[in-house]
Structure formats: structure tokens, C-alpha cells
Amino acid sequence: MSELFFGNDAAKVILKKAAGSQDHHHAYLLYGEDGLGKKTLARLFAEAFLCTGEDKPCGRCPACKKMEHGTHPDFQMIVGEKKNSIHIDSVRKIRQDCVVKPNDGSVKVYLIANIQDMTEEAFNAFLKTLEEPPLHTVFLLTAANLDLLPETIVSRVFPVPVYPLPDRLLCRALKERLPKLSDDEAERAAELAGGNLGKAIACVQSEEFTQRSGLLEQFVKALYAKREYDVLKVLAVYEKDREQQRQFLGEIVSLLRRALLAKTGGAVYSGKGLPFGPQRLVKLIALTEEVRGKLSTNANAGILSAYYCAEIWQMIG
Ligand SMILES: [Zn+2]
Known part of the structure; x- marks a missing residue:
């Protein structure tokens, strides 16, 4: 059973x-x-x-x-x-x-x-x-x-x-249903769906999820390669829609948290963590949260992206 x-x-x-x-x-x-x-x-x-x-x-x-x-x-x-x-x-x-x-x-x-x-x-x-x-x-x-x-x-x-599943189990259930799903995507979907398998499946099958998967991957690659311009390019995609940008930054926060958990041994899947130590990851999370918060005000989205990017480079450059 x-x-x-x-x-x-x-x-x-x-x-x-x-x-x-x-x-x-x-x-x-x-x-x-x-x-x-x-x-x-x-x-x-x-x-x-x-x-x-x-x-x-x-x-x-x-x-x-x-x-x-x-x-x-x-x-x-x-x-x-x-x-x-x-x-x-x-x-x-x-x-x-x-x-x-x-x-x-x-x-x-x-x-x-x-x-x-x-x-x-x-x-x-x-x-x-x-x-x-x-x-x-x-x-x-x-x-x-x-x-x-x-x-x-x-x-x-x-x-x-009947209760939602813990992330670990939801990831397993998702991977069993959708074997092509990457570990990272399964983790993202588990988090977005709050332990609800039906929601997680609907989520990974949505266009938005696929698009964001691609963007998150580009974001991580840009950080790896230390290409500032590429980070700006990723951030420009949702710049015209504040709510979308807020959600996207929320996903970046989740991604950084998962990377942090992987460093400290608490992640479901170790995945390929970002090449930063826990301290830098904590700072990056705080910075991303800060920018996300400012998006709720009248601050100019383009200027915020530039600020975000510049601050990231101060930390990792
Ligand atoms: Zn029987």
C-alpha cells in the first residue's frame, strides 16, 4: 500500500x-x-x-x-x-x-x-x-x-x-510521475505547491513554470560565470510586470535557500549548489528579499534591477 x-x-x-x-x-x-x-x-x-x-x-x-x-x-x-x-x-x-x-x-x-x-x-x-x-x-x-x-x-x-506531503515525499512522488523532471524542478514545484501533489503536477506542466525554469538556470549560469550583463538580461524579462518580477525574485530566494540547505546538509537533493559559501548565500538571500520588498513600492523596476545586480557583484565579484 x-x-x-x-x-x-x-x-x-x-x-x-x-x-x-x-x-x-x-x-x-x-x-x-x-x-x-x-x-x-x-x-x-x-x-x-x-x-x-x-x-x-x-x-x-x-x-x-x-x-x-x-x-x-x-x-x-x-x-x-x-x-x-x-x-x-x-x-x-x-x-x-x-x-x-x-x-x-x-x-x-x-x-x-x-x-x-x-x-x-x-x-x-x-x-x-x-x-x-x-x-x-x-x-x-x-x-x-x-x-x-x-x-x-x-x-x-x-x-x-488527508494532508499535504512533506517536500521530500512530494519530490519523490513527482519524480515517479514525471521521470524527466530534474531534481531542482521537483524541489521548486514541491515548494510552490505547498505539499499538494495535484497542484505540483499542474504547476510543472504550466508554461510559466517552464519559462521560469529556463530563466533560473540562466541566472545561476550567469552567477557561475560571473557575467553581470547576463544577470541583467534575466532580470529584464519580467521588469515590466512588477508582480511577475516579485514572484520571480521569490523563486530566486527559494533557489538560494535550497543552495544554502544543500551546503548545510539539509536539502532534499544536494543538487549542484551555487559556488558560494553559506555566509554569501545568506547575504544574497537578504539582498534579494530587500529588492523584492522595494518592488512593492513605487521604486523604478529598471533601477532596482541595476541596483540588485551591482550589489550582487560587490558580493561575489
Ligand atoms: Zn486482491
Whole structure:
């Protein structure tokens, strides 16, 4: 299981225990912000609940094979796409179906993703099922936030929080999904996405990310080669857009911090650190933060770039 889904060990322990026991709760609610993989985790646990093998989900037994091919008769999934998109009809169908005994095994699993998208009527109908759940059913539910759900629903489910990943794990998960990603890009994306794998993937696939990757690389190369003019050229790209420039300088700060961490042994990937000692890196970080702060004032962006560059050269020249 751990290699099938990165991180969130506490959630996995709760669900794994449930999947291996006769005495499980009838409804689990995985909640956490969008992009954390709640539906993927719930799907994996649906498989575990239905699996007839040893190390659930084994991926080899007939039940796991049926899940893989989408033909398991005791599994149903509904996914809310937007507010009020899960209608009472869908819930009625589940209510009728869940009273019928399982076809194959001992349990029927219903995965309802984004239950916050149920209409009020659907919620009321679903509540009746939660109040008197048939013995052989398990509901695996997901929601972005408990506050979006009626209290009556929340009080009848077993809540399972799903959290963002630590940077180290997110980098690994990203590299597994996108093997061509460089270590440095994975680290940047992990930082920008705040531990959210879905956001990190969307981030690295954006044009802006690719463009900034190129610019950061040029910036580092220019520092390596001590080419002042090249640094100015990189800084000129976003000069006309203060917010973009601020974000770009923010990325430079992150890059310098990662280089600093690498020097002090705390980085996820050692990467190729900049050729400066920790003291210089600390000064460079402070300088970049200072220039970034001044961009929020009326200071002329071109003059700021020139100042930034001149100060860098005083430090490293
Ligand atoms: Zn199996």
C-alpha cells in the first residue's frame, strides 16, 4: 500500500485496519484540500475492502483484477464535478442497490467523491442510508472541507484527514510521475505547491513554470560565470510586470535557500549548489528579499534591477 500512495501514513493505517476487519465502520470520510489524492486513496481502499488476497489490495486476486478492469459488481463510484452536481437520483439508486446483498464477496463498496457537491435533497436521502446502513456496505466518501457538509452527515461518518506531503515525499512522488523532471524542478514545484501533489503536477506542466525554469538556470549560469550583463538580461524579462518580477525574485530566494540547505546538509537533493559559501548565500538571500520588498513600492523596476545586480557583484565579484 505504501508504495501505491505516497505519505499520509495515519490515514493508511486507519483504512488498512478497516479493510482487513469484519468490524469496520460503515462510512469513512477522507477530507482535505483538492489535489491531495483523496479519490485515488479512496479507490485504493475500495480495492482493499473487496480484495480476497492476503496483503490487501494484492492486485492479483479475481476481485482486484475486476477492480482493475472496472467490472467489479460490488463497487460503484460517483464523482461530484461541481456544486449541486450529485442529484437525488444517484443517491436513490445507491439506496436501492445497497440493500441487496453483495454479488461476489462479503461487502459492497460505494465511493462518492466530493460529497459537498450533493444537492440538499441528495444529502437528505443519503443521510437516511447513513442512519441505517445495511451491514454489508462501506461508503468511502471524500470532501474538500468538513465545513461544506451538513453536521448530520459529518457526525455519522468516520473522519480521515488527508494532508499535504512533506517536500521530500512530494519530490519523490513527482519524480515517479514525471521521470524527466530534474531534481531542482521537483524541489521548486514541491515548494510552490505547498505539499499538494495535484497542484505540483499542474504547476510543472504550466508554461510559466517552464519559462521560469529556463530563466533560473540562466541566472545561476550567469552567477557561475560571473557575467553581470547576463544577470541583467534575466532580470529584464519580467521588469515590466512588477508582480511577475516579485514572484520571480521569490523563486530566486527559494533557489538560494535550497543552495544554502544543500551546503548545510539539509536539502532534499544536494543538487549542484551555487559556488558560494553559506555566509554569501545568506547575504544574497537578504539582498534579494530587500529588492523584492522595494518592488512593492513605487521604486523604478529598471533601477532596482541595476541596483540588485551591482550589489550582487560587490558580493561575489
Ligand atoms: Zn486482491
